[in-house]
Amino acid sequence: MKAPKNILKTTFYDLVEYFKSADFSKAILLGIALTIPILLGIKLDMLPLGITITVGAMLASPSDVSGSIHHKVAGILLATLLAMAVSLIGAYLHLSLWLLFPILGVLMFGISYISIYGFRASLISFSGLFALVLSFSNISNTMPPYERVLLIGAGGIWYACLAFAWHYIYPKGQTEYFLSKTLKLTADYLRTRGELVGENKDRSELLKKLLTTQTELTATHETLREILIASRTVSGKSDYEGKRLLIFVQLVDILELAMANPVNYDKTDLLYKSQPHQLQNFQDLLFAMSRRLTAVAAYISTPKKLRKSDAMQSYLEKIKNDISKYRATVESKADENVLMLRNLYKYQKDQVKKIRKIEWLLSNSDNSNISFIKKEDARRFLTKQNYGLQVLIENFNLSSPIFKHSLRLGVMTMIGYGVGMLFSLQNPYWILLTLIVIMRPTYGLTKSRSKERTIGTLIGGVIAVGIVLLTQNVMVYGILAIATLVIAFSMVQRNYKAAATFITLSVVFIYALLRPDIFNVIQYRIVDTLIGAGLATAGNLLLWPAWEIHGIHKTLLDTIASSRMYLEEIINFYNKKGTISSEYKPSRKKAFLAMSKLSTAFQRMTQEPKSRQQNLDKVYEIVVLNHTFLSSLASLSTFIMNRPTTPASSNFNKVTGRIVQNLLHSEAILNEEISVEGNSEKEEDIFENTFGKQMRVETSSKSKKDEANLYVQLEEAHLIREQLKWLLAMSEKMPKLLREI
Structure with missing residues (x-):
């Protein structure tokens, strides 16, 4: 009877986490950025202008990722400039079919190659690729190219202003989210450690789980490091940011301490067979630490509501007493089991101290007795990206995975657009869109994305058909178009299959507002996705594969x-x-x-x-x-x-x-x-x-x-x-x- 309750509780918890996530808040921001220009365009009878500004905001949005506001705004503006330049070039590609294909391939290669400069650069690159693909659509093509480009720029600036305002309305939002996420991941890590200590015939699955959690935790550390340190570098000293940075340091130390667990499980297994209560106490302590970190994460913004708990201290006392009793039964002071237990006890004691330090930092309002980290020392922990021209030159060869990926993308987009024109598909640029979204430098990720995109598109198509058969209400289509678009963008990093489903629904409903032949739209959407997914997989498999x-x-x-x-x-x-x-x-x-x-x-x-x-x-x-x-x-x-x-x-x-x-x-x-x-x-x-x-x-x-x-x-x-x-x-x-x- 408890299992359904636990499932419901977990589902509710996951939903709460989803609505509190940075991905969801960014999706809401994007929804506002896209909706307002269209509503104003309808109100002022200038819908084409509103749509083009919306396109500009959409092209600027990929660079809005977690990090310092300085890097975020710079990324959005650079993405906007690239989108403007590419849109201007794309507007004239249709003048000659002979020039279209080679220029398309060269542009795709050049824009994609920018991602050699790291993660944020890859998002700016995606904005450029997206802008090039949209230049093949008929969105706002009725206006002169220069006017369209200026409106795209206005849309990018509009989104940058919104992102800047959002940051100052909710200045603690992303810090609290990623700090809470780090606390939860650390709690998961400690819980898995506790499970590893137990009696396990095969620890391989738990070790894999531990390694996966550690990888995710390290990536989250890097994001949080930039948020906390880069923001202090730009804005100067802040007691709030200073405290959060100290909490982050404690969490990094907890991970190191957790990794310092005894690695020789054979010895601990032998000991615990003769002293099973020792095992139980150590496990209970690890689980208590995990629960405490989870509780701290839940009340990170309201630490006064966090109830006091003596569970960790109670287990420490039990362990200490058990070790004293066990030591009295052995003759040699150098007994290996006693020494191992004492070292393990001290390690656990240090972990408890660090968790208590986190609680103290959150609840302590007197900053005079807190030693903050100096800005100069904190800067050393930032990972610096080299943006020199030399990076482009050094990687301009077939030994570079990014170079091969850019070359592969350039060739496959030419083939993809050629297939669309050859078979007179309704929207051949959808094939290009599928290619730029799915294709990745590695075969494995491209293959999994192709599969998830195809399944998501098919599911979205079926749901769209069902809704269209139930209602032909334009107002319903409009609401669903916005709602599904927001959900789609919030799910891209979490569940790509779900994101593909909602993207398909959003595209179908947007076209339902513009065109009456909605079933043809659904049909061609599925066909174009299947072609794009197939070409993406084939390209990674056959063209300069990067194994x-x-x-x-x-x-x-x-x-x-x-x-x-x-x-x-x-x-x-x-x-x-x-x-x-x-x-x-x-x-x-x-x-x-x-x-x-x-x-x-x-x-x-x-x-x-x-x-x-x-x-x-x-x-x-x-x-x-x-x-x-x-x-x-x-x-x-x-x-x-x-x-x-x-x-x-x-x-x-x-x-x-x-x-x-x-x-x-x-x-x-x-x-x-x-x-x-x-x-x-x-x-x-x-x-x-x-x-x-x-x-x-x-x-x-x-x-x-x-x-x-x-x-x-x-x-x-x-x-x-x-x-x-x-x-x-x-x-x-x-x-x-x-x-x-």
């Missing part, structure tokens, strides 16, 4: 190099102690982002044809190996950054030096600089020859103080020893796997 196995080498290289730099920062701090280097957190960020990109690249590889999935098992093995290596680094860094530690020994430096050399060796293999087998001494030999088989920690007396110090030293020796041994073994395995692929 992931060729690009994953560079992604692996970046991942290993980032992990090495992160390790070097850890080694540097352990040797020098004192203040944490300004390079530490940026190096950690780069390592996490690189790992996220590697996981995404592997996911794309799994979507490719089986014949192109070369060494898939080995690639998966090295992806998991890199993830585990980064987790172990996080464990090591978390310990030495948050605990008073003894001076770094020569043994520590010898083993870490060997690990660094192994990583450099792996990088050299990927760079095809060497082909030698590397070090001949096995990792067991170097580790045991350096550290010995047993831990050796000495204390000068038997006082209680010295006994406490002994435990601290034993914990340090145990964790450092275990992590170094694990890191060394993985670093030795890495070059061997790389040679195989």
Whole structure:
């Protein structure tokens, strides 16, 4: 009986989240931007002008993505300028059929190639492609080209003004949304960690889920980083933004701490078999932390409504007491299970402290006792995009995925428009529209988009036929056209199949207002979509295909190099102690982002044809190996950054030096600089020859103080020893796997 209630509760929660999302608010803004010019055009009997301004607003809207208002407005205006220039050129393409096809191909290639400059540039590029496709339609073609171009520019400026006003009406909107989303994803991550600790015969599915959540979390971190840091860079110091930035820092640290969980589940499984209550308490604590972060996310805007909870502290006390009882039953102070439990307890305690710090930052109204992050230090965490001409020149070859994609798109749009003209289709530009929306640099994403677009269009066509048969009311068509368009734009990033369904409905109802032959519109819409989807898939399969196995080498290289730099920062701090280097957190960020990109690249590889999935098992093995290596680094860094530690020994430096050399060796293999087998001494030999088989920690007396110090030293020796041994073994395995692929 509880299952239906849970489903209803989840559905209601998802709906609430959808209406609160940045995607939905942007869709509402777009709905306003598109509706008002048309209503004014009808009122003033100047509908063609209103429609053209609406087109300009639509062309400017793709660049309105989450980030600083400065970048957002700049992107919208650049998209508007590009749309104006392309629309002017497109207006004269019909003068000569011989010139139309080559110019269409060259323009498609050039505009698409702009996306080499990153995500926001790819959205500006899409505006240009969209403008070129619309120049083939009959929308406002009755007016002179220069007049149409100026009205498109007016529409872009109109949308930029709306976006600017929306930002200042709801200045905290996107910050609150993405901070809440980060809190929820972090809660999901901790819950999955709790499930992993439990008795599982096969942890592979949970590990995949963990990796997926981590990838999404890292991407959300990057968005939130730009919102919080770039806005402070432009607008100066703000206590609100400063507090949110501190909360974000705590969330990044929580992810690192979560990754610092013990990676050797075999040992924890053996312990928990003899001490099942220990497992239950640790699981309960992880689940309690997850619930608390979810609760904080729900009340991020109204922290005073957040009820106090002692659940986390209660579980911590239980764990502490259980460890004390267990320690009393063992003879050796250096018992490995005791040391492992104590280190795990301290890690969980640190997590609870960070969650409490987030709650304190939200509820504390006195800013005098808060140490805000300096603007200069915060800037270091922004990912800077190189917009130099050199980037265009360096990528102007067939080894660049974006170059190949742009070339492919240029050729397929010429073929697509030729097919439309050859068979005298009603709206051949719909084929071009389908191509620019579906075609992506990778085969897997293009194939999935083609499938989702086709299914969505068919579903939308069936629903549209049903509505048209039920009513011929023009007012109903108008309301549905606007409503479905808003829903479609809000769903593009969330569910592309649903977005395609609502886009089809919107297009059909818009045409129903303009033309009486609505069933022909539905028929041709489906036919054009099927042709466009088929051409997009064929193009990615046959024309300069960019298989992931060729690009994953560079992604692996970046991942290993980032992990090495992160390790070097850890080694540097352990040797020098004192203040944490300004390079530490940026190096950690780069390592996490690189790992996220590697996981995404592997996911794309799994979507490719089986014949192109070369060494898939080995690639998966090295992806998991890199993830585990980064987790172990996080464990090591978390310990030495948050605990008073003894001076770094020569043994520590010898083993870490060997690990660094192994990583450099792996990088050299990927760079095809060497082909030698590397070090001949096995990792067991170097580790045991350096550290010995047993831990050796000495204390000068038997006082209680010295006994406490002994435990601290034993914990340090145990964790450092275990992590170094694990890191060394993985670093030795890495070059061997790389040679195989």
